[in-house]
Amino acid sequence: MMTNEEYLNAILSEVKSLRQNFESTSQRIDSIDQRLGTFESKVDNIDQRLESVENKV
Structure with a gap:
């Protein structure tokens, strides 16, 4: 049986592990x-370039 x-x-050891x-x-x-x-920036960049190409067509 464990002492207090x-x-x-x-418990303290488990709390430290959970924190880590x-x-x-x-x-x-x-x-x-x-x-x-x-990734979102790259998608926005591609979207802008596509829009630019569409405007030229």
């Missing part, structure tokens, strides 16, 4: 968001 201190240390997982997930989300912004 052992139990609290186990959250921070890692948050960083991955930020990275995906940046890549999505880059």
Whole structure:
């Protein structure tokens, strides 16, 4: 049977692990968001060029 201190240390360890997982997930989300912004910019650029070509035709 665990003592109160052992139990609290186990909880603290789990909280630290969850925090690290959250921070890692948050960083991955930020990275995906940046890549999505880059992708959207490229799509906008292609759309503008297509519109320019359509106007010339």
